[in-house]
Amino acid sequence: MTRNIYINNEIPFKELENYTFKFNSSWRIQTLGTDKEAFKFYFEAGKEYEFSMETSLGSYGPKIAQIENVISNLSKIYREILVFTGPEPDPNRDYQLTTRVPNLISRLNAELEELHKIRDKIIEISGSKSEKTGILDTIILQIEDFLKKPSQIHKKLTTFNNNVSSLGTLIILLSDQPLELDYIAVHGSDGKLPKNSVNIFKQMFFSIRAFFASFTTDYSSVGKTTKDANETINVWLTVGKDQANILRKLIDEKFTPMHDIQVDLKLVSSASLLPATSSGKGPDVAMGVGTNVPVNYALRNASYDLTKFSDFKDIIKRFNRSxxxxxxxxxxxxxxxxxxxFMMMFYRTDIFDELGLNVPNTWQDVIKMIPDLQKYNLEFFLPVPRTQGAVVNLPPNPIFSTMFYQNGGSFYINNNTESGFNEGLGPEVFETWTQFYTDYSFPVEANFANRFRSGQMPLGITYYNTYNTLSVFAPEIRGKWGFLPVPGTEYIDENGEKQIRRDTVSTNTGAMILNNSSKKDASWEFLKWWTSTDTQVRFGREMEGILGAAARYPTANVEAFESLPWKRNELEVLKEQWSWVRGIPEVPGSYMTGRHLDNAFRMVINETANPREVIYDYVQIINEEINKKRKEFNLN
Structure with missing residues (x-):
């Protein structure tokens, strides 16, 4: 790994530009210098100096560009093969790829030669073989095998695609260049340096202490402010350790000094909230709860109604109603x-330009474009939530929900006492949605990120935080994709003008106050502080600073969202779609809505049942459950 080394914001001499730290998995001491001698620096007594380092790609920079070019070429070869074989080739068929794919053998030879050069140069730079060269070895062996047995290429197409994707991982490894420093020492030429390791007895003593400490440490606790305060509230959250540590820091620096309220923060499993609340040992505030939790707790008198606070109407203006x-x-x-x-439509700009296709604007455009995609054995992704195992709360399918809302549907009617799927255009929307799978053979399950990366699935609708995944997971297609609002549905407005509705749905998390809390006012102060613009912006930036673009925080605070590091064109597109986002109400028994919508969907695609009859039958079951729950909670 290489670094540019600065003293007082300047690189003192050329040797400290792209200075190399040799890889080693153990702690070691490295004195700045060459193999023959150490560098010498002149420091004046009584003067302050600032020492800083900046990550530099150094000699890896040109290699990364070469790898990106190889990935682009191999991905194009993969897509050209896909035109003739499809994603699941017949292993017993000879597709005659060497004659049907232009210059296949010569192109593979050219990429093989380039990969050999890259591999040799990486070994020269790093000084040894490593996992980086292992990735190259794998795809080199496969291409050599393709060249020996070209008639067998289609049998190993999936492995080939995976190996090409692994080259993207190699780019990440070469770009990251992590360097862990314990300390920096300044010493004279005759200075005695400390040892870089301890003896075996000290190691054993440390291990024994750590073992016994594991019996007494509360691993769920993130700690509480040491400063004295008038009140202490218990806050439980279910996110990762990094997020909890950032929140702990913000509380200590801002919330407690400002409000004189101490926060005992605990990182817990989401499954522990219900039994703890039932036994009277729950927290004052629960953070990161799912969409269905607050209302379900409210029905059982377990969550507190926030509208009772006098300033609630001012605070709720921070968010869109969805x-x-x-x-x-x-x-x-x-x-x-x-x-x-919320949902957005992702597309590969390079593939659309290559094939001369236009990104669909409406669902009718989607249907018209399907033959053009399938002509090249390419796919369109529409998400279907997985139902393996015991799914307690399956959300309504986001694509059906999108199309249903765009056609004027309401999830619940008659004061939220019945399902609205049978009303208006509901049955027609359900039929149109299922036709994507029955008539147009859309995949029911697919890893969108992987297939989007390879180009097999150059278009898809999914939640916008896929942006985070692609930004980090697929560096080789950086600049070759974008996102837009979801396809819309045309309608005629009151002036006779043609308009397009782009309603879609979102998935949310929230923070609630438990009803058995004796410190509701202090808890409300915490919720107001946590959801404020300043706190959300700082939390989001801290997250991204530590974990990178993959941790871009999807805050619900509108003003904070606009302050996160989105590009201007990305922010405009996201805000346009956000203005159309609608929430799905929670009612007693609504857990049956998503579950039976999925049952109806699978009945149609697996058993070729009549869509309109199936949705009618399942709506009756949903209504029965809603009525049953309303009776249970005395709501009738």
Missing amino acids: AYESFEFGDGTYALPEQEI
């Missing part, structure tokens, strides 16, 4: 939104 609609029931609101993630 972010908290699922937290409402009756006249109450039982959580404040933390995150909101």
Whole structure:
């Protein structure tokens, strides 16, 4: 790994530009210098100096560009082969790829030669073989095998695609160049350096202490402020350790000094909230709860109605209504939104340009474009939530929900006492949605990120945080993809003008106050602080600073969202779609809605049942469950 080394914001001499730290998995001491002698620096007594290092690609920079070019060429070869074989080739068929794919053998030979050069140069730079060269060895062996047995290429097409994707991982490895420093020492030429390791007895003593400490340490606790305060509230959250540590830091620096309220923060499993609340040992505040939790707790008198606070109406203006609609029931609101993630349409700009295709603007455009995609054995992705195992709360399918809302549908009618799927254009929308799978053979399950990366699936609709994944997971297609609002549905407005509706749905998390809390006012102060613009912006930036673009925080606070490091064109597109986002209400028994919508969908695609009859039958079952739950909670 290489670094540019600065003293007082200047590189003192050329040798400290792209200075190399040799790889080693153990702690070691490296004195700045060459193999023959150490560098010498002149420091004046009594003067302050600032020492800093900057990550530099150094000699790896040109190699990364070469790898990106190889990936682009091999991916193009893969897509050209896909035209003739499809994603699941017949292993017993000879596709005659060497005659049907232009210059296949010569192109593979050229990429093989380039990969050999890259491999040799990486070994020269790093000084040894490593996992980086292992990735190259794998694809080199496969291409050599293709050249020996070209008639067998189609049998190993999936492995070939995976190996090409692994080259993208190699780019990440070469770009990251992690360097862990314990300390920096300044010493004279005759200075005695400390040892870089301890003896075996000290290692054993440390291990024994760590073992016994594991019996007494509360690993769920992230700690509480050491400063004295008038009140202490218990806050539980279910996110990762990094997020918890950042929140702990923000609380200590801002919230406690400002409000004189101490926060005992604990990182817990989401499954522990219900038994703890039932036994009276729950927290004052629960963060990161799912869409269905606040209302379900409210029905059992376990979550507190936030509208009872006098400044609630001012605080709720921070969010779009779609972010908290699922937290409402009756006249109450039982959580404040933390995150909101909505649907966007992702597409590969390079492939669309190559094939001369236009990105669809409406669902009719999607249907018209399907033959053009399938002519090249390419696919369109529409998400279907997985149902393996015991799914307690399966959300309604986001694509059906999108199309249903665009056609004027309401999830629940008659004061939220019945399902609205049978009303208006509901049955027609359900039939159109299932036709994507029955008539047009869309895949029911697919790893969109992988197939989008390879180009096999150059277009798809999914939640916008896929942006985070692609930014880090697929560096080789950087600049070759974009996102737009979801396809819309045309309608005629009151002036006779043709318009397009782009309604879609989102998935949310929230923070709620438990009803058995004796410190509701202090808990409300915490919720207001946590969902404020300043806190959300700082939390988002801290997250991205530590974990990179993969951790771009999907805050529900509109003003904070606009302050995160989005590019201007990306932000405009996201805001355009966000203005159309709608929430899905939570009602007693609504857990049956997503579950039976999925049952109806699978009945149609697996058993070729009549879509309109199937959705009618399942709506009756949904209504029975809603009525049963309303009776249970005395709501009738």
